[in-house]
Amino acid sequence: MTSSNSRALTAVGAIVLFAAAFATAAPAAEKSVRWKMQSWFPSKAPHAGSTGKDIQTKIKRVSGGKFRIRFFEPGALIPPAECFDAVKNGSVDACWSTPAYWYGKEPAFALFSAAPFGPDWPGLLAWFNYHGGKEIYEKLYRKHNMHAIHCGGMIPEASGWFKKEITSVDDFKGMKIRFLGLGALVLDRLGASTQLLAGGDIFPALELGTIDATEFAAPSVDWNLGFYQIVKNYYFPGWHQPATIYDIMINLDRWNALSDTQKAQLEMVCGDNVRQAIAQGEAMQPAALTRHKGKGVNIRRWSPKILASLESTWRDVARDLSKKDETFKLAYTSLTAWQKRYSTWLNIGYLDR
Template identity: 30%
Template sequence: MYKKSLLPIAIALASQATITVADQQIEVQSVYSTRTFYGESAENAASEISKLTKGELSLNVYDPGELVPPMETLNSVSSGAVPAGWSSLGTFSDTIPMANAYGLLPFSPSAEIFFSWTFFGEGLDLIQNELDQYNVKVIPCAYVPQEAGGWFNKKIESVDDFNGLSIRIVGAGSRVYEKLGATPQLLPSNEVYLSLERGRIDAVEFSVPQVDNAMGLSEIADYYYFPGWHSGPTWLAYYINQSVWDDLSEQQQTAVNTACMANIQKDINTLVPMQDDVLAEIESGDTEVLRFPDEVLTELHNVWLEVVEEEKQRNPGFATAYESLMDHASKYERWNELQAMPDILNK
């Protein structure tokens, strides 16, 4: 687990961070391979930052493990051992329970609501206040659609089928599976394929079809389930050591924020349509694409209602973020009711 006691190390390593910024080169440890759109999106944003600053600021993105192990990214950015990281908040949910409200929320509001809450509501301020304790600046910089439900080598016909399964999963959904008798496993992306292939785990939730298929999961799983009830839409972000961020000029900081907002919009425009061809490719092979039965989803939701109350009691930070998000979502209810079309038009 990441420790807040690591913060004093930042002082000892301040000279390293300062040298990096003086060269206008910021090394970024990505938690995701740059061969997937997760990692590629970090490179795309970095390219735009370089253009906006006319080459005066470069963010150099490294694949998992090239600078530090993926699960040590937050610690390393906090201490100044590396200047920046690239990840979803979910990677750090064991350290920062509030992160479970940021895209790792089972039965989450829509992307429209989540991103509105992030930038127009309290979302970004709340998580930044939490990360201030770690000496880390967060810059949301990419859109990730709602994930798939996961890859299984066992057909799921009732919640009893989860009992005894070892499942790779991050976020609060892991506690739902745990209550149903499964054993959640938190694994970095570079260990997922081998763990499923060699039977160390029985199922995997990871991402959307484009990423999952690039990892080769369709080669080793019999069933690919939807919907991704356990994890709503979210963003990936640069996590930058606060001292490194503070040493950037105002113009450079503006360039980073501007490039990241443009990168999010680009992802929103392109990512969901791109999944259609990938799904067709998966279905042309041996993997069967299925929906969880409605009865299973209903029971998962019932268990989630228990978990969310427990989580709110256990983690005040999560409770604050969750209530804020739900309050923001309520502002859409009247609008959506008035704008709803008859069911016949939706068929």
């Protein structure tokens, strides 16, 4: 063998060894994942549904098509109210919803998306991400064999639509109201009769007189449901829901089966969804209010006296729930402690509006 041949073989051998070493060190190709996600909200509903539908597009894009989550409209796979149990037992991979809907499973869920007189968006995000909220939230879902990711949200909601003007809390007595979660407990204690109806069932209930009043979401969302055609008194602020988390609930086994990269991809998609939801939500409300006014809707603000009565009643409700449920007590104590700390900055760091 000539010296040149020897050098050539040596070079080839080195290349082969390098390639083998690189192949060993390189990560395995990501496996393809296909999930079905049942939504509580229709995709055409601004914020509530549209950001859920965006998950389908965004996760496909960031994963190069390896990770896909198919969005299903309400009822396409299962009735939305069955989402919790379906994800828990694995019959559905994931659901798009908001924690407050699972108040009946655990009262503490409601504090993450419908905490009366709770923090606004900056305060809620700070508590959730840096002051203990996320740990309580994830533990709560894990208890039910799920992993959930904060993946969107709603800016402050309207307080509701009422057929008559409300001049004192006594006016709630005997009133039939569609209301959500913890806020409903407050109104019940003030003499109202509350119930939870899906968005599509509210208009006919108002039309038939089955209910006298309703809350649902922010003006841009309420507009699409047409409440202004029947009810003309639209109250603010939404004391029962200053900020709302939307999330994707995932069966724990499905979540654990993802690679670290796929988990990171979904978390990044959800982070972008939160940014989008806040910005879009704020951007759409002025025009929505103008449209409502153009239909003869009376935009009203609760009097300080009524708000004080609502808050006092809420504190009583929260104390009673804390005595009955340790997890609620843990979450509520954590949230209110943060609000107190946050107020030292909030009261000095921002201009009065």
